[in-house]
Amino acid sequence: MELGQRSRAPIASVPPTPVAFNLATSLADARALVDWLEGHESQQHTLGRMTGILVECLRGSGRILSCGNGGSMCDAMHFAEELSGRNREDRPALSAQAMSDPGHLTCVANDYGFEQVFARGVEAWARSGDVLLLFSTSGRSRNLIRAAEAARSRQVAVLGLLGRDGGELKGLCDLSLVVPGVTSDRIQEVHIKAAHLLIEGVERALFP
16 A cells, blocks of 8 residues: 555445434425425415516616525525526526625625625615525524615615524515524525525516
8 A cells, every 4th residue: 555545445345324313304394394385375475576576676787686694605606696697598697696705705804893794795786776685594694684784775675585483684674585494404495495486487587
């Protein structure tokens, strides 16, 4: 064996590791929240209205900004790139941007505090007629609350994909879908489904 090379057991000889959770229970939990989204007309109506707001923003040459923390930031980035890039079919690029630039985030956090990282982005990039889409599993993140407040002061529509009871953000959103999950992972799984539905709705409306 060469210096620094690690020994490796054949895959077939590696014993199985006991599963630390119940797969059926986890899938049932996830399915229950998807059923909740599908089975409540009010949630579908909310998604339809949110789609309409996004469509009118883009028709008016506005911009959609999105943000979140951790996994919710990843969802916000995925939402934006599906609009500015491509979802299913070729079509013109749509004006969507996630506030995820590390230079901006670290500069603002260093100079003004982490609570201001998204509000400062709203000040920089949002204009009246634009839309801010917030992803939060708790609805209590201070930096998202500050962003919503900054958006409302600039006549920017605020939409929320939230979780649990919606927290303080629910009262700051013009429209919100509040997923009644217990854990962040289950809530985020529904958020990304809702985000894909919004993207599909926007595309169908703008490019029939």
